[in-house]
Amino acid sequence: DTGVSQDPRHKITKRGQNVTFRCDPISEHNRLYWYRQTLGQGPEFLTYFQNEAQLEKSRLLSDRFSAERPKGSFSTLEIQRTEQGDSAMYLCASSLGQGGNTEAFFGQGTRLTVV
Amino acid sequence: GESVGLHLPTLSVQEGDNSIINCAYSNSASDYFIWYKQESGKGPQFIIDIRSNMDKRQGQRVTVLLNKTVKHLSLQIAATQPGDSAVYFCAENGAGGIQGAQKLVFGQGTRLTINP
Numbered sequence: 001d002t003g004v005s006q007d008p009r010h011k012i013t014k015r016g017q018n019v020t021f022r023c024d025p026i027s028e029h030n031r032l033y034w035y036r037q038t039l040g041q042g043p044e045f046l047t048y049f050q051n052e053a054q055l056e057k058s059r060l061l062s063d064r065f066s067a068e069r070p071k072g073s074f075s076t077l078e079i080q081r082t083e084q085g086d087s088a089m090y091l092c093a094s095s096l097g098q099g100g101n102t103e104a105f106f107g108q109g110t111r112l113t114v115v
Numbered sequence: 116g117e118s119v120g121l122h123l124p125t126l127s128v129q130e131g132d133n134s135i136i137n138c139a140y141s142n143s144a145s146d147y148f149i150w151y152k153q154e155s156g157k158g159p160q161f162i163i164d165i166r167s168n169m170d171k172r173q174g175q176r177v178t179v180l181l182n183k184t185v186k187h188l189s190l191q192i193a194a195t196q197p198g199d200s201a202v203y204f205c206a207e208n209g210a211g212g213i214q215g216a217q218k219l220v221f222g223q224g225t226r227l228t229i230n231p
Binding site: 004033035041042043044056091093103106108109 | 149151156157158159160161164206219222223
């Protein structure tokens with residue numbers, strides 16, 4: 001296992017189209033996170049899964065955004081009716097939850113450009 | 116609200132010198148802090164973490180200092196190398212979330228440039 005994998009690395013889409021990103025976490029990690037990062041800023045938390053359960057969602061996650069982790073392994077993030085403001089790097093991270101804080105490992109991200 | 120900020124957006128250091136990157140946080144309830152390194156076009160890379168019951172932790176060429184009294188965090192990189200050039204983010208585990216969840220609040224970042 002070489003770490004957190006995200007696909008695609010880059011996505012260009014027209015405004016109004018739907019896009020879906022995939023994240024494969026480190027295999028034994030039960031916690032999975034999605035973050036969004038705009039140019040020159042730090043990542044912002046979007047949502048968090050423990051196994052297949054989505055336990056927390058940021059208010060940044062509008063109704064057009066939906067995330068799933070159906071089998072507790074890989075996750076998908078879908079954005080419907082994309083807007084130019086959705087252009088950003090979407091980062092996935094995973095960690096091994098054992099009750100306390102443990103380090104999260106990030107993937108390389110999916111850079112979304114909405115034109 | 117929660118915020119994590121950095122004192123300097125850019126820092127230039129001569130190769131071989133030591134560097135110190137500072138960070139202020141506002142949430143006194145934060146109990147876990149992490150430093151990440153991010154190179155252009157890549158995701159953040161974990162450097163070192165520290166829990167609130169500690170005030171210092173050392174890794175390979177890096178040291179993190181935590182001053183809870185003034186809510187300040189710093190990252191010291193010893194004997195800097197060209198490969199240390201990157202943007203460095205401090206992050207805190209946002210209070211109120213699920214215990215252990217990495218609901219991290221990131222600062223804006225400091226760009227560290229190592230000059231040959």
